[in-house]
Amino acid sequence: MQSLIIHSPILAIAIPLLAAFLTPLIGKFSSKARDIVVIVALAVTEFLVLILARDIYASGLHVYTLGALSPTLATPENFMIPVRIVLEVDAMSVFMGIISATVALAAAIYSISFMKRETGGTKFYTLLLLLTVGMIGLEFTGDLFNMFIFLEILSISGAALAGFRIRYADAIEGGFKYLVISAIGALVVLFAVGIFYGQYNLLNIAALAKVMQYTSLDQLALVLLIMAFGMKLASVPMHMWAPDTYSVAPAGTTPMIYVASQACLYALIRICFTLYGVTMNTSTIGWIIIVLGVLSMFIGVTVAVKQTDIKRLMAYHAISQSGYMLLGIGVGIAVLADPVALAAYGKTAISGGIFHIVNNALYKGLLFLTAEALFFSLGTRDLNKMGGMARNMKYTTIFFIIGALAISGIPPFNGFTSKLMIYESVYQFSPLLAVIAMLVSILTLASFTKAFQSAFTGPALPQYNNVKEVPKPMLIGMGILAVLIVFFSLFPNLVVNTIVNPATDSLINQAGYISSVMGGL
Amino acid sequence: MTESLFNIPFLAIAALIVISLYIIITQKNLIKLVMGIVILESAVNFFLVSLGYRSGGATPIYTNAPEKLMVLPVPQALTLTSIVIGVSVTALMLSMIILIYRHTGDIDAEKSRRLKG
Numbered sequence: 063m064q065s066l067i068i069h070s071p072i073l074a075i076a077i078p079l080l081a082a083f084l085t086p087l088i089g090k091f092s093s094k095a096r097d098i099v100v101i102v103a104l105a106v107t108e109f110l111v112l113i114l115a116r117d118i119y120a121s122g123l124h125v126y127t128l129g130a131l132s133p134t135l136a137t138p139e140n141f142m143i144p145v146r147i148v149l150e151v152d153a154m155s156v157f158m159g160i161i162s163a164t165v166a167l168a169a170a171i172y173s174i175s176f177m178k179r180e181t182g183g184t185k186f187y188t189l190l191l192l193l194t195v196g197m198i199g200l201e202f203t204g205d206l207f208n209m210f211i212f213l214e215i216l217s218i219s220g221a222a223l224a225g226f227r228i229r230y231a232d233a234i235e236g237g238f239k240y241l242v243i244s245a246i247g248a249l250v251v252l253f254a255v256g257i258f259y260g261q262y263n264l265l266n267i268a269a270l271a272k273v274m275q276y277t278s279l280d281q282l283a284l285v286l287l288i289m290a291f292g293m294k295l296a297s298v299p300m301h302m303w304a305p306d307t308y309s310v311a312p313a314g315t316t317p318m319i320y321v322a323s324q325a326c327l328y329a330l331i332r333i334c335f336t337l338y339g340v341t342m343n344t345s346t347i348g349w350i351i352i353v354l355g356v357l358s359m360f361i362g363v364t365v366a367v368k369q370t371d372i373k374r375l376m377a378y379h380a381i382s383q384s385g386y387m388l389l390g391i392g393v394g395i396a397v398l399a400d401p402v403a404l405a406a407y408g409k410t411a412i413s414g415g416i417f418h419i420v421n422n423a424l425y426k427g428l429l430f431l432t433a434e435a436l437f438f439s440l441g442t443r444d445l446n447k448m449g450g451m452a453r454n455m456k457y458t459t460i461f462f463i464i465g466a467l468a469i470s471g472i473p474p475f476n477g478f479t480s481k482l483m484i485y486e487s488v489y490q491f492s493p494l495l496a497v498i499a500m501l502v503s504i505l506t507l508a509s510f511t512k513a514f515q516s517a518f519t520g521p522a523l524p525q526y527n528n529v530k531e532v533p534k535p536m537l538i539g540m541g542i543l544a545v546l547i548v549f550f551s552l553f554p555n556l557v558v559n560t561i562v563n564p565a566t567d568s569l570i571n572q573a574g575y576i577s578s579v580m581g582g583l
Numbered sequence: 584m585t586e587s588l589f590n591i592p593f594l595a596i597a598a599l600i601v602i603s604l605y606i607i608i609t610q611k612n613l614i615k616l617v618m619g620i621v622i623l624e625s626a627v628n629f630f631l632v633s634l635g636y637r638s639g640g641a642t643p644i645y646t647n648a649p650e651k652l653m654v655l656p657v658p659q660a661l662t663l664t665s666i667v668i669g670v671s672v673t674a675l676m677l678s679m680i681i682l683i684y685r686h687t688g689d690i691d692a693e694k695s696r697r698l699k700g
Contacts, residue, residue: 236698245672249623256631263655305698
């Protein structure tokens with residue numbers, strides 16, 4: 063058991079990677095065995111991430127050095143710097159790892175019955191597992207160049223998944239846009255990595271953070287990184303790809319692509335807090351992120367209100383919700399150098415932002431899945447052509463209500479808890495920002511009321527008399543997320559204390575991160 | 584004089600980046616867009632390789648050049664990886680353009696567009 067925990071960071075990446083390339087082989091013989099392999103691989107990944115999380119909350123940051131005599135030794139004998147590929151997993155990384163693994167598992171279960179209608183199912187699962195590898199790798203790596211590699215794995219598999227239904231012209235278009243944005247973003251990241259290497263001859267995050275000077279070249283690199291990850295995160299004004307890609311991606315993969323964009327938010331957070339920390343001009347960078355957040359929140363929701371395509375509507379809400387996270391985290395960064403303000407409200411703001419990531423992954427994932435369930439049964443995404451579906455699809459209706467109430471921040475749902483943390487802390491920083499955040503929440507509720515009313519209530523439409531509830535695996539996939547939402551709503555304190563606060567603490571403790579990786583050097 | 588000569592690669596990189604960004608922003612033809620991205624990729628690869636160059640350095644094979652100055656091996660490894668990734672991204676983008684052309688009969692970004700709003 064102990065050695066399993068030590069090796070779990072690399073196993074959580076290696077097992078889905080192995081399964082990704084096993085599925086084509088097994089799929090040649092039996093599609094049932096292939097489905098089982100996919101689910102088992104993702105379940106094992108989830109298990110590994112969970113036991114790793116348990117150990118990290120008990121004993122702190124985990125370092126895993128590939129190819130070293132002892133995997134826990136980051137700096138090998140006779141070297142003063144980490145020269146090997148190092149995985150550095152702290153409470154924040156593992157928090158994101160749990161989200162990625164859970165959503166991937168739910169999405170894979172959901173996809174089983176969906177894929178029976180499609181051809182090329184084997185390749186679909188290969189891509190889905192590769193996307194999981196990309197997310198978990200991006201979250202666990204302690205090396206900037208590997209961050210670029212995993213970002214590319216995530217982008218290529220995500221784009222191929224978004225454009226998977228090649229019989230639709232719009233699906234290809236959505237996938238292509240995602241790929242173009244990702245390719246440019248990743249090259250910008252690589253350029254920034256080159257800037258770091260040229261100055262410090264280092265690629266390891268902790269080692270770089272130790273010697274970070276914040277020269278004008280470092281400032282350029284920071285701007286490039288914020289731009290690249292902001293693009294991948296679909297924050298306004300770099301959001302154009304998101305509605306197109308989310309609306310055409312096949313069922314089950316939309317939440318995954320969405321969580322993949324949250325993994326890019328993680329990369330942004332990691333760079334701001336751990337790589338630069340207090341050496342950067344925290345208040346300027348904080349305000350840049352706050353402005354990105356407020357723009358995303360407000361423009362996302364106002365455009366969402368007028369959408370009639372249910373998946374486009376949800377995609378714009380996804381942009382708007384990312385704004386809340388950026389707002390919370392931006393406020394935290396702005397006061398990072400001021401210990402009094404940080405203790406008074408900065409930590410709550412960061413915790414609120416981080417808690418919103420997990421809440422959002424759950425309810426946004428659930429809402430995307432219900433939208434796909436409607437498309438699966440009705441064959442249309444147009445809200446004006448739907449109606450009265452509450453009669454035919456009882457469970458989907460219930461799941462939609464849970465998701466819609468949670469996203470609008472109605473108490474006691476989990477969206478309310480994290481939004482309240484953001485409102486309270488942001489109000490102390492700047493009351494105007496808190497007012498905007500509440501206004502956005504009201505608009506979100508309005509928009510979802512409209513969507514619910516047009517899709518589920520109203521008179522029964524004759525052309526949909528024979529529409530039935532979606533198959534069981536799809537319900538199970540949605541059910542997993544719905545149960546987690548209810549759990550998070552009932553026990554917010556438990557969740558915040560056990561997984562969110564350790565993540566916040568490890569983020570703001572930059573010196574602790576550096577010393578646990580670099581040892582006494 | 585020799586000092587300024589070392590900056591020539593970086594000037595070339597800056598020129599390549601400007602050209603590629605110009606192509607990416609202004610061109611509507613999807614194939615040209617892909618060309619712009621490939622030029623950007625070459626510029627970044629060029630940047631990485633020139634970072635590791637040491638004037639008069641030998642090939643970084645330890646058994647071959649034990650005493651001499653060597654160029655840095657890490658950027659070369661990074662560049663190789665980046666080239667491999669670049670090829671797969673380009674291949675996927677071009678295959679998607681083929682599919683877009685089959686569906687819409689056009690590779691102009693405006694005319695082949697289906698998603699709006």
